[in-house]
């Protein structure tokens with residue numbers, strides 16, 4: 001029998017003028033997406049969207065010049081900023097003088113946030129970027145987690161394992177990494193347009209947590225941020241504007257907010273002084289985002305057959321261009337009085353069959369130790385860990401070398417300073433050496449497809465073959481395959497030379513998909529999004545024009561607009 005009883009009104013978010021929320025309603029999310037918080041985000045969006053659009057256009061314009069043969073270089077117009085000795089960044093806040101070991105991980109799941117805070121690391125970088133698949137659920141739960149972490153009330157019960165998670169006595173200090181400037185947030189519309197993802201991430205976190213953070217963890221400073229994937233100092237200038245607006249609206253002192261910029265694009269390495277100069281009142285140093293940096297090297301030189309990379313596994317920090325980048329970053333930071341942070345060794349502890357793998361585990365840890373020793377000797381003040389199990393070994397290396405000092409900013413220490421090396425444009429661009437192989441093409445494909453499948457299912461960082469894989473490492477796999485195919489690279493196939501062609505890739509994809517299916521099992525393969533991932537990855541590797549970002553292209557596939565939410569609804 002038909003009923004004409006009116007359906008109960010669907011609960012919805014209380015939004016300010018011009019803001020619409022298209023994501024699922026949840027009372028927990030509503031406590032984050034308050035009218036005032038959304039008004040704050042909308043204010044940021046309205047003030048800075050023009051500048052962001054312009055910066056993205058300038059990125060495309062620079063790429064057109066690189067495609068035409070120009071090389072990235074130091075900008076002659078900003079030579080006075082680079083050469084002037086008379087400026088420094090604001091003094092380091094005491095709460096973050098010691099950043100010897102920082103753990104990173106996605107802002108969701110909740111359990112992981114608690115584990116990271118309790119890990120023994122000095123800092124936890126909670127990630128909305130490389131390590132997080134930006135589904136609505138992940139983003140909003142991540143915001144809830146961070147609010148509760150700053151309040152000190154975060155807990156979690158793992159019912160299946162009967163385990164309770166709560167904060168320990170000395171939790172790590174929180175840094176938050178919002179998304180890059182290029183990523184939209186399709187569930188939040190401002191004036192009918194998707195909001196800029198990082199302004200949503202920054203704005204909601206800042207709005208809800210700045211007061212508690214400053215009175216707690218930050219000891220009068222903060223909140224603290226990591227800023228990803230910038231290509232030019234004009235992008236840092238936008239962040240400076242965002243910080244100043246936020247400080248003004250919150251009524252806190254200018255320079256309270258501090259941020260570490262990841263130098264993880266090739267164009268940005270020529271802009272480090274300029275970036276620090278823009279952010280000098282808000283700077284917490286620079287970080288070697290080595291994985292995106294490699295990705296960016298390939299992307300920048302997409303049109304250059306003379307710049308083909310060797311197998312991904314061979315492009316490490318020992319390559320001259322990578323070592324030069326780390327040295328210049330250290331010199332730049334120490335000259336301006338801020339931390340020079342190292343990057344991520346991708347090895348993670350081996351899980352299966354502990355006894356059988358003891359030797360492999362020791363080898364893995366040895367690789368991490370070696371990497372960290374190279375960093376601290378070079379002059380880095382701290383570094384990243386991907387997993388709590390690595391922290392004791394990394395601490396031992398860094399703390400052992402620093403001998404009780406919280407950092408080596410003032411020491412003019414390290415290979416970078418000792419050698420007095422003047423890092424040149426040629427050093428930074430020197431093509432890496434090593435073999436290109438069909439096995440490399442296979443590995444890229446096997447890892448790339450599995451990462452995309454995980455990302456589409458909501459996991460932004462995954463363990464694959466005992467390595468941490470996230471959006472940055474997956475990007476290397478994608479663009480390297482694309483580059484080799486585009487330029488018909490000659491690959492070694494066990495002593496025989498073969499050319500990278502779409503036909504070879506098609507065969508490799510088919511065979512590697514079969515291998516993945518055998519490894520994960522038919523049932524998981526069928527239920528997972530592997531087939532879809534295989535199609536996306538193949539398309540991206542063979543596209544006539546290189547897609548700028550894997551995650552941008554695939555974003556539409558994880559956007560779920562809640563039915564009925566598209567018509568603006570107000571309480």
Ligand SMILES: CC(=O)SCCNC(=O)CCNC(=O)[C@H](O)C(C)(C)COP(=O)(O)OP(=O)(O)OC[C@H]1O[C@@H](n2cnc3c(N)ncnc32)[C@H](O)[C@@H]1OP(=O)(O)O
Nearest residue numbers: 104105112115116130131291344386387461462463468472
């Ligand atoms: C290129 C870049 O941008 S690097 C920075 C971005 N990338 C990252 O942050 C990746 C961080 N690392 C990770 O996400 C994880 O370590 C992974 C996905 C690689 C592996 O995670 P898992 O498969 O859960 O590892 P494993 O099973 O060994 O974990 C054991 C325990 O450690 C915890 N753990 C593992 N890694 C982390 C981490 N980074 N932070 C907090 N806890 C962690 C797990 O939650 C688990 O806890 P439990 O015992 O309470 O259940």
Ligand SMILES: O=CC(=O)O
Nearest residue numbers: 289290291292472
């Ligand atoms: O974000 C870090 C990187 O290596 O990329």
Ligand SMILES: [Mg+2]
Nearest residue numbers: 130289292472
């Ligand atoms: Mg990165």
